[in-house]
Amino acid sequence: MSNTIIAPSILAADFANLQRDIELINNSEAEWFHLDVMDGVFVPNISFGMPVIKSIAKHAKKPLDVHLMIIDPDRYIKVFAELGANVLTVHFEACTHLHRTLQAIKDEGMQAGVAINPHTNVSLLEDTIKDIDLVCMMSVNPGFGGQSFIENTYKKVRQLKKIIEANGASIKIEIDGGVTNKNAKQLVDAGADVLVAGSYVFGASDPTQTISDLVKLTR
Ligand code: DX5
Ligand code: ZN
Secondary structure, eight states: OOEEEEEEEEEGSGGGGGGHHHHHHHSSSSOEEEEEEBBBBSOOEEEEOHHHHHHHHHHHHEEEEOOOOOOOGGGGGHHHHHHHHEEEEEEGOOSSSHHHHHHHHHHTTEEEEEEEOOOOOOGGGGGGGGGGGEEEESOTTTTTOOOOOOHHHHHHHHHHHHHHHTTTOOOOEEEEOOOOOOOOOOHHHHHHEEEEEHHHHSSSHHHHHHHHHHHHOOO
């Protein structure tokens, strides 16, 4: 019995009908909004930034889970706190002083998340494990929605779960990329707590039902 959080990724929403898609999430069984910020440097794509998040925050009635795929994230921690981010996730690969960055996120009253790329070994998180609230495990290479799930993720989730338990830490494991009804249950069985789903939700003919199905599958 688990209580999996489904976090639809707004990257796959219709930006010309953003309010409609936000209301859809508000009225669904999803628990979080996942917001992907890309800078065109850390990842080969540019998504959206502050003005869009400000508008989303006005309508969203659920926590904002902001995933920064940017270099030098420290420069913007305060800004994202002011915008209303509840969870702020930075990339392990983009942080020279990860420990300091995590403290800065918490000092602003947000939960601190660390995202790791598919090539990054989970053991690299051991020395900051007590300072992390959420690990966003990338199950695709970050930068684009709609990519195929990388199967090696299951093994990494199990490894990370062991590290978390061995340290007596309380950390959420979030899976980001290529999540569908084909892998959701297996991911939760491996130890995942949060599932991000973009194209699977917004590409469906009935996104509300699709979210509900994911919730049922992972219960
Ligand atoms: C990828 C983003 C993901 C993406 C997920 O760089 O971090 O959050 O929006 O999209 P899907 O579910 O379509 O793989
Ligand atoms: Zn993301």
